[in-house]
Amino acid sequence: xxxxxxxxxxxxxxxxxxxxxxxxxxxxxxxxxxxxxxxxxxxxxxxxxxxxxxxxxxxxxxxxxxxxxxxxxxxxxxxxxxxxxxxxxxxxxxxxxxxxxxxxxxxxxxxxxxxxxxxxxxxxxxxxxxxxxxxxxxxxxxxxxxxxxxxxxxxxxxxxxxxxxxxxxxxxxxxxxxxxxxxxxxxxxxxxxxxxxxxxxxxxxxxxxxxxxxxxxxxxxxxxxxxxxxxxxxxxxx
Amino acid sequence: xxxxxxxxxxxxxxxxxxxxxxxxxxxxxxxxxxxxxxxxxxxxxxxxxxxxxxxxxxxxxxxxxxxxxxxxxxxxxxxxxxxxxxxxxxxxxxxxxxxxxxxxxxxxxxxxxxxxxxxxxxxxxxxxxxxxxxxxxxxxxxxxxxxxxxxxxxxxxxxxxxxxxxxxxxxxxxxxxxxxxxxxxxxxxxxxxxxxxxxxxxxxxxxxxxxxxxxxxxxxxxxxxxxxxxxxxxxxxxxxxxxxxxxxxxxxxxxxxxxxxxxxxxxxxxxxxxxxxxxxxxxxxxxxxxxxxxxxxxxxxxxxxxxxxxxxxxxxxxxxxxxxxxxxxxxxxxxxxxxxxxxxxxxxxxxxxxxxxxxxxxxxxxxxxxxxxxxxx
Numbered sequence: 001x002x003x004x005x006x007x008x009x010x011x012x013x014x015x016x017x018x019x020x021x022x023x024x025x026x027x028x029x030x031x032x033x034x035x036x037x038x039x040x041x042x043x044x045x046x047x048x049x050x051x052x053x054x055x056x057x058x059x060x061x062x063x064x065x066x067x068x069x070x071x072x073x074x075x076x077x078x079x080x081x082x083x084x085x086x087x088x089x090x091x092x093x094x095x096x097x098x099x100x101x102x103x104x105x106x107x108x109x110x111x112x113x114x115x116x117x118x119x120x121x122x123x124x125x126x127x128x129x130x131x132x133x134x135x136x137x138x139x140x141x142x143x144x145x146x147x148x149x150x151x152x153x154x155x156x157x158x159x160x161x162x163x164x165x166x167x168x169x170x171x172x173x174x175x176x177x178x179x180x181x182x183x184x185x186x187x188x189x190x191x192x193x194x195x196x197x198x199x200x201x202x203x204x205x206x207x208x209x210x211x212x213x214x215x216x217x218x219x220x221x222x223x224x225x226x227x228x229x230x231x232x233x234x235x236x237x238x
Numbered sequence: 239x240x241x242x243x244x245x246x247x248x249x250x251x252x253x254x255x256x257x258x259x260x261x262x263x264x265x266x267x268x269x270x271x272x273x274x275x276x277x278x279x280x281x282x283x284x285x286x287x288x289x290x291x292x293x294x295x296x297x298x299x300x301x302x303x304x305x306x307x308x309x310x311x312x313x314x315x316x317x318x319x320x321x322x323x324x325x326x327x328x329x330x331x332x333x334x335x336x337x338x339x340x341x342x343x344x345x346x347x348x349x350x351x352x353x354x355x356x357x358x359x360x361x362x363x364x365x366x367x368x369x370x371x372x373x374x375x376x377x378x379x380x381x382x383x384x385x386x387x388x389x390x391x392x393x394x395x396x397x398x399x400x401x402x403x404x405x406x407x408x409x410x411x412x413x414x415x416x417x418x419x420x421x422x423x424x425x426x427x428x429x430x431x432x433x434x435x436x437x438x439x440x441x442x443x444x445x446x447x448x449x450x451x452x453x454x455x456x457x458x459x460x461x462x463x464x465x466x467x468x469x470x471x472x473x474x475x476x477x478x479x480x481x482x483x484x485x486x487x488x489x490x491x492x493x494x495x496x497x498x499x500x501x502x503x504x505x506x507x508x509x510x511x512x513x514x515x516x517x518x519x520x521x522x523x524x525x526x527x528x529x530x531x532x533x534x535x536x537x538x539x540x541x542x543x544x545x546x547x548x549x550x551x552x553x554x555x556x557x558x559x560x561x562x563x564x565x566x567x568x569x570x571x572x573x574x575x576x577x578x579x580x581x582x583x584x585x586x587x588x589x590x591x592x593x594x595x596x597x598x599x600x601x602x603x604x605x606x607x608x609x610x611x612x613x614x615x
Contacts, residue, residue, distance in 0.1 A: 053495075074499045089492030094481065102485050105496045
């Protein structure tokens with residue numbers, strides 16, 4: 001298994017604010033890798049830097065060995081990076097079907113689009129029931145399903161999920177995490193950003209701990225779960 | 239029913255035309271009833287003539303005039319509202335895009351006049367060519383303006399591109415004036431006289447004393463704008479590009495994560511809005527017959543008002559707002575002097591029209607079809 005995604009000493013800024021201070025990480029094909037950390041640690045910024053919404057001022061982002069550090073976001077998508085953003089980013093006044101169509105914007109073959117939509121409906125039957133409804137009228141859980149489904153429509157090489165559990169009822173969080181695990185078993189590589197560290201570490205292979213823009217710890221997920229610092233800071237275990 | 243509504247013929251032809259009809263007739267009816275009611279109330283106070291009779295006498299013509307100018311406002315308003323929908327920015331140079339379209343169209347007809355083609359060619363072909371050229375030039379100009387004056391300011395505070403737009407507006411006015419002065423020696427352009435556009439189609443309706451008179455150019459104007467509105471509806475709701483435009487308008491960062499080239503979509507939006515403005519300019523020139531580089535200001539301002547009245551960012555709202563504003567203007571122009579016994583003439587039409595507009599906006603700040611701010615989920 002090769003490294004699908006690799007960040008080397010990445011520095012990102014919002015104006016003058018130094019948000020990422022030399023992040024290095026990698027994701028191998030077939031893995032679930034999670035980034036955990038508190039608010040403002042730079043988790044979302046890392047994903048945004050990968051998908052090109054902001055560009056790293058220093059360092060390198062590589063996808064399958066190809067440098068994508070300065071690639072524009074709409075072209076990063078074409079390279080196979082699916083990014084399900086924080087807050088889901090559903091188009092509120094497009095229908096569920098249209099939202100999914102947008103997910104496959106780079107695909108021109110209607111047959112492929114239909115096939116992929118069928119796979120998404122298999123994964124989330126609820127979406128099929130809501131197919132003509134506006135995205136904005138869905139419940140939080142359904143919106144998250146739609147956001148993930150929309151990300152899958154690109155058939156990405158790596159799917160990046162930003163806080164998929166945010167604002168969801170516990171039972172729905174379970175559904176979402178089961179799906180993520182299922183997707184990974186079917187072969188999708190996943191980079192998962194979560195505040196819910198316990199859930200994230202339960203399904204991930206490896207994890208990185210971020211603190212104020214730097215990686216302070218990385219290990220196998222199972223070992224991170226037992227790490228004293230992680231337990232104290234992120235899992236609420238004394 | 240569901241199968242019927244998803245039928246493309248219904249969705250892209252019948253529905254938009256029906257909507258336009260309902261808006262046009264509905265707004266006309268409401269204003270007419272209101273005016274007639276007022277006439278009944280004030281009837282007793284006016285001696286010398288029967289107020290109701292006088293109001294009814296010219297009512298059909300007032301409605302026709304109002305709808306004609308209303309469709310022009312709607313078409314310009316769509317340019318404002320589309321750009322606002324995508325960028326949340328008022329493109330104040332849109333009135334100049336409109337002006338350029340009109341002048342280019344008239345100049346083409348003047349050129350045909352010069353070569354003699356004007357009298358030999360079919361008059362509708364000439365108009366079609368003028369509209370097409372106006373659309374191409376105005377559309378490209380709008381795209382260029384965005385590229386030069388707005389895109390570099392994308393991340394700046396919201397007032398900055400607004401000032402840039404106002405500056406662009408002055409720049410375009412004077413640039414056109416300069417070009418016209420250098421090439422023709424004066425900056426008024428006058429529509430050459432040709433064809434049968436000034437003639438009237440007279441329809442006698444049983445039950446109404448005076449027959450209805452439709453000027454050929456008014457029919458042409460309404461026909462062309464309705465055609466463009468139907469086309470725009472298809473483009474926005476039926477095509478992949480249209481879906482992408484809506485996606486960019488609703489959530490720009492998300493749209494870029496879908497692989498949509500946001501800058502290209504913004505350019506396309508300016509292209510469509512500019513082309514509509516250019517076509518409206520040529521149609522307006524048919525009515526106005528004389529244009530100068532500053533002619534865009536008032537129609538532009540009124541179309542902007544129409545867009546706000548309908549709910550800015552909402553395409554259907556721009557259509558409705560334009561029709562209502564055109565009707566308000568026509569009703570005020572025709573009836574102010576009738577009702578005030580000559581104390582206020584047609585020149586006060588804008589005061590009345592805008593007073594009503596302010597009233598509507600006080601009651602519905604987000605516009606007639608606009609959403610309340612809190613709903614932007």
